[in-house]
């Protein structure tokens with residue numbers, strides 16, 4: 018059974034002030050984990066994690082991560098603005114977008130972000146966008162700018178369950194395009210380069226992550242040889258998984274750190290490729306295990322199956338409905354109660370896949386019981402939506418001293434109707 022950073026009494030006290038459902042994040046655990054990640058890669062001078070903002074786009078959490086010098090990995094205007102608000106700017110931002118609108122390229126450029134191109138045509142597209150925005154088209158445009166390309170290894174790398182086979186993924190450059198684009202950027206006066214790939218999602222095999230780094234280090238050598246480029250960084254992307262299921266093991270970050278360090282020695286240091294900084298842009302493993310969706314049992318329904326209907330629904334956490342994802346469910350106060358039943362744990366959306374768990378063995382539930390859905394700290398609240406007129410919940414922070422504060426209020430009907438004009442109906 019999962020150990021929670023709060024007990025039933027504490028949750029009831031919190032729920033008096035902020036009614037369920039809500040998301041709550043454990044600040045201490047987030048900080049401990051951030052320190053641990055940094056330490057695992059401390060052998061690499063300049064190692065940097067760019068937190069994938071999409072995983073949990075709350076500025077209060079981003080600010081906590083900034084204490085560990087984490088940057089922000091962005092792929093939309095809103096995410097760029099969030100970074101700006103938190104004071105993450107310049108090369109603290111990795112702009113890894115795809116199908117990118119011109120105005121987002123311009124905003125990223127204005128913020129001084131590292132622009133990570135997703136496609137060879139985007140190089141011209143970006144330059145046209147900057148022309149239109151009045152950015153001088155002379156040697157100042159690219160002087161001192163750090164540019165990056167996203168490599169898609171295609172059939173050269175095996176698949177991963179969520180992202181699938183690289184050759185079927187919409188992201189990144191082919192190998193030929195990659196060399197071509199770096200050459201074009203050199204011709205235009207770009208002098209500072211990085212290299213990126215992202216081929217995994219929720220990957221729990223450390224070897225897969227180490228192999229990804231090896232692949233990029235090898236490519237860094239080829240870029241050095243063929244184009245005379247000395248890369249400043251290699252970004253192995255995000256995608257480090259977390260153990261959602263009780264029988265899964267957390268990624269051994271220290272093992273990954275050591276494995277990549279060994280590869281770095283032979284493929285980078287011994288080859289004289291310079292002091293390449295290692296970067297990553299993880300989201301899930303940074304906040305995922307440290308966020309919880311707290312809800313209450315609203316109804317117990319006994320038909321062909323036993324249903325526990327919560328006051329939360331897939332608008333608050335859609336991973337189970339979207340990918341059939343497993344999330345552990347804890348019933349505070351009943352952890353050790355012997356009596357169990359098998360439930361489908363549902364929300365109130367008029368969609369039959371609005372189920373947090375299917376045929377799950379849980380302590381016998383009653384109306385009013387608090388239910389904690391674990392591992393909701395990444396791709397949880399963030400994926401929320403308003404279909405069926407369901408409103409997004411509040412987000413709370415459990416601070417290190419045990420106090421709780423609200424870091425996003427719950428939506429109201431006024432928020433829901435804010436884009437409508439009822440006049441003149």
Ligand SMILES: *Cc1c(COP(=O)(O)O)cnc(C)c1O
Pocket residue numbers: 069071072090113215217218219254255256257298299300301302395
């Ligand atoms: C989603 C995403 C990430 C973060 O992935 P996690 O699985 O949360 O680590 C990083 N980079 C890019 C480009 C992404 O799209």
